Amino acid sequence: MIAVNEPLLDGNERKYLLQAIDSGWISSEGPFITEFETAFAARVQRQHAIAVSNGSVALDAAVVALGIGPGDEVILPSFTIISCAAAIVRAGATPVVVDCDPLTFNMSAAAVAARITPRTKAVMVVHLYGLPVDMDPLLELVQRHGLKLIEDAAEMHGQTYKGRPCGSFGDISTFSFYPNKHITTGEGGMIVCNSPELAAHCRSLRNLCFKPEQRFVHEELGWNMRMTNLQAALGLAQLERLDEFVARKRRMGQRYTELLAGTPGLQLPVAQTAEADNIYWVYPLVLDDAVPLDAKAMMKALGERGIGTRPFFWPMHEQPVFRKMGLMAGESHPVSERIARRGFYIPSGLALREEQMVTSAQAAREVMEQAMSATQEHAHV
Numbered sequence: 001m002i003a004v005n006e007p008l009l010d011g012n013e014r015k016y017l018l019q020a021i022d023s024g025w026i027s028s029e030g031p032f033i034t035e036f037e038t039a040f041a042a043r044v045q046r047q048h049a050i051a052v053s054n055g056s057v058a059l060d061a062a063v064v065a066l067g068i069g070p071g072d073e074v075i076l077p078s079f080t081i082i083s084c085a086a087a088i089v090r091a092g093a094t095p096v097v098v099d100c101d102p103l104t105f106n107m108s109a110a111a112v113a114a115r116i117t118p119r120t121k122a123v124m125v126v127h128l129y130g131l132p133v134d135m136d137p138l139l140e141l142v143q144r145h146g147l148k149l150i151e152d153a154a155e156m157h158g159q160t161y162k163g164r165p166c167g168s169f170g171d172i173s174t175f176s177f178y179p180n181k182h183i184t185t186g187e188g189g190m191i192v193c194n195s196p197e198l199a200a201h202c203r204s205l206r207n208l209c210f211k212p213e214q215r216f217v218h219e220e221l222g223w224n225m226r227m228t229n230l231q232a233a234l235g236l237a238q239l240e241r242l243d244e245f246v247a248r249k250r251r252m253g254q255r256y257t258e259l260l261a262g263t264p265g266l267q268l269p270v271a272q273t274a275e276a277d278n279i280y281w282v283y284p285l286v287l288d289d290a291v292p293l294d295a296k297a298m299m300k301a302l303g304e305r306g307i308g309t310r311p312f313f314w315p316m317h318e319q320p321v322f323r324k325m326g327l328m329a330g331e332s333h334p335v336s337e338r339i340a341r342r343g344f345y346i347p348s349g350l351a352l353r354e355e356q357m358v359t360s361a362q363a364a365r366e367v368m369e370q371a372m373s374a375t376q377e378h379a380h381v
């Protein structure tokens, strides 16, 4: 089986991990945490970085730190991971979703503008699958309406928008270091911001809101979302190689596009927009409407040929958990619905080798050609 995501861990990862183990510092108190936070903040041009245990809880902290709660609405894309909407719902606020672009999969400022109400408190912008959201009109919109901006840059390590790092735009921005990301700590996340007050609040939320002067007396509920020194050791080694990893992912994306060009029925990812070149978080494919298979059938056919795949996100407005809560009831966001059913990605990890890419692309082409010729035969009968 060709793994869908295999990370590259052959830099200083082993060396730094051993240093952490040999030093005895394995909890969140160890020195790699500060080193990783400082290096990461510099990389995304932010004043503060707070390392946490994953990218989902980073969003929880961001929402709470910005004072979002009951009665507030937060606008976000429907096509995203549940972590985004879950953070809003857990804080007692209401998620208000917008549809996305069929080619970049990203939300637009125009869609957000259409859903602003007097209760709107914030926008949660999510850059997806390797291309940034068009930020200028969105920044103008949030400024005009006095809204907070949370930027989920979980998939955007090393990406820029008009030359400015993704993760530098939000009042608070967040990242994930899950192994399918451009840099990984196994599990992990980062919160970044410029405000010392927000940074202090996020640090407190990360650590159960212990009070410095009276440790076990709490004025607010936090979480234990601390990252360990072991994870930060990995993170620092990975961060040293971010430029190399981005260049490698770009080459991989271009290579897949060469190998798959002209395959009937397949929408390949957009290589670039006016604002950025794709960093190919993963290599996503969307089946044209004319293809008689959906993503599920296609992934099954590829699995039978030893090719690992993953489906696209499932829209927030179609989530049973939110339906049960009466959220987003009766909404329709056709692009999100369509790409969720017709989109999937093929092996995309940094450790993927040329011959594995050739095998994966060939398998995808064969399955598509078979599916399309079966339709044509059917049409002739």
Ligand SMILES: Cc1ncc(COP(=O)(O)O)c(C=O)c1O
Residues within 6 Å of the ligand: 054, 055, 056, 057, 080, 081, 083, 084, 126, 127, 152, 154, 155, 175, 176, 177, 178, 188, 189
């Ligand atoms: C856009 C986006 N936001 C948030 C997350 C959550 O990060 P984690 O898996 O580290 O909790 C992910 C993914 O994994 C993601 O892709």
